[in-house]
Amino acid sequence: MRDVSIVGIGQTKVGEHWEKSLRDLAVESLWAAMDEVGIEKADALYVGNMLGGQFVGQEHLGTLIADFAGLRGTEAFRVEAACCSGAAALRQGYLAVASGLHDIVAVTGVEKMTDALGCTTAAGLATATDGDYEASQGLSLVAVHALLMRRYMYKYGATNADFAMFAVNAHRNAVGNPYAMFHRPISKDAFEKARMIADPINLLDSAPVADGAATLVLCPREQASEFSTQPIRISASAVATDSVALHDRRDLLFLESAYLSAKRAYQQAGVGPDDIDVFELHDAFTIMSALSLEACGFAERGEGYRLGQNGNISLEGPTPICTMGGLKARGNPVGATGVYQVVEVVEQLRGQAGPNQVQSPRLGMAQNIGGSGGTAITHIMEAMN
C-alpha cells in the first residue's frame, strides 16, 4: 500500500445551470483540476454520480466524460452509492493509487438535477431508500428523514427550532464561498417560519437540489511534490454500511454506518475526534448534522443538536462544520457532494478558504452519507507542510 495525496482540485459553482449539461459541468471541473496540476492525461477517471440515468437519461458516464474531456482511451467508469456516490468515487481512486496500479487518477463527482420537475426529483431521490418497502409506500427521502427527526425530538425533548443553528451556520459560511449556491445569510426567525416539506422537516432544514461538479486529482505521496507545492495527504479512507431501510436499523437513532466508518478512519489515521480541525459533515437535513456529530464522537448521544446552539460549530468554534456552506447552503448536487466536501477540506488545509479560513488547520475530515444512513464514507486529510 502506498500513501495517497491530493494534488489538484476543481469545482463549478453550485446552482441552477440551465445553460450547461451534465457533461459540460463534469468537463469544466475536471479541466480546472487538471490545469491546476499541469497535466493533460490521467491513468484513470472515476465518476461519482447518483441520478444521471433518471434525471437526464444518461448512464455510461465514465466513458462519456472521459471522451468529452479529451481522455478517450483512459480507464473510466461511474461509481454509485446513492447520496455518497462522490465519496465512493474518491474511495475507488484512493484504492487505485494506494494499490500501485495507477499513479495519476482523477475523481469527478457530478450531478445535474434541475432539468427534472419537483415530484420527479423527489421520486428519483427516493430510490436511495428501500424501493419495495419505503418508496413504494409513498415515502420521499425527506419523509424518511422526517420520521428519524420526529423520533429524535420525541426521545430527547428537542424542538424543531433547536435545529435552526445548523442551517444558520451553513448559510453564514456560504456567503464567503464563491462556489456556493446561496450567498445570503438566514435568520433563526426565517427558519422557524419556513414551510413544511414533511413535518417536522421544513424547507430550511433541507439542502437544496442543485447542479454541480467537482474534481480531485490524486497521486502517490512520493510523487506529490512534482505536481503541487501544497499536497494534501489522505490519511484515512473508510466505508461502512447499515440497512438501507430506516425501519431495519438495530438502533434507529444511531448512525451505525457513520460511527463505523469514522471509527475505521480514526484508527487508520491514528487520530480521534479531538484532533479534527475541520469537519465537513453530511447536512442533507439538520437532523443528520446532529446524528453525525454524535456518531463521530463530537457529542454524546442525544446531545448533538445542542452543539449548534452555542457557537461550537462556527468557524471560530472548537468543531467547525460546513465551513464553506455545507450541503445546506453550498448546495447538494447529490452525486457530486462527496467530492465538493473534500475539495473544501483541501481549501481549508491549504489556507485557501478566504474569509472562511479556519485558523491553521492540520487535519480535516469529510463524511458523505448515502440515503438515511445506509452507507457512510469518511475521509481524513492532512496538511503536509
Next chain:
Amino acid sequence: MDMPRHWRLKEQRYNLVGTECLICGAKLFPPRPVCPDCNSKQMQPFTFSGQGEVYSYSTIFEAPLGYEGFIPYAVALVKLKEGPVVTAQLTDLDNDEAQVGMEVEMVTRKLREYGEDGVIVYGYKFRPIGWY
C-alpha cells in the same frame, strides 16, 4: 412493466408475511434469507398480526411522482406487536391526529395507480384501533 414487481410482493402487501428465524426466534419484516441478528439461514415464513403502535410519524406536503394526488398524507414507522418496525401510510385519521404510541392496525388500501393502462397497486396502511 411494473406488474410482476408488485405481484411478487402480494404476500407482504396483503398479508404482512415476513420471516421467523428458526435459531434465535427473531421475527422479521420484510422477509429475509439470512437473520441479521444471528446470521442463521434457517428461516420460515411468519404472518404478522398487523397490530402495532406508531413509533414515529410525518405528514408529507411534497410528494414523489405518483403520490402527488394524496397530499397532504400521513406516514409512520409502525412498531409491530411481534417486534419489527414497518414503514407505511396512516389512514382513516386526520393529519394532525397521529401521535407516538398510538395503537394501530393494518388495513388494505390503494397505494397508487399507474394511469389508465397501468396497474392499481394495493397494499398495507395502518389505521388507529377503535377509530370506527
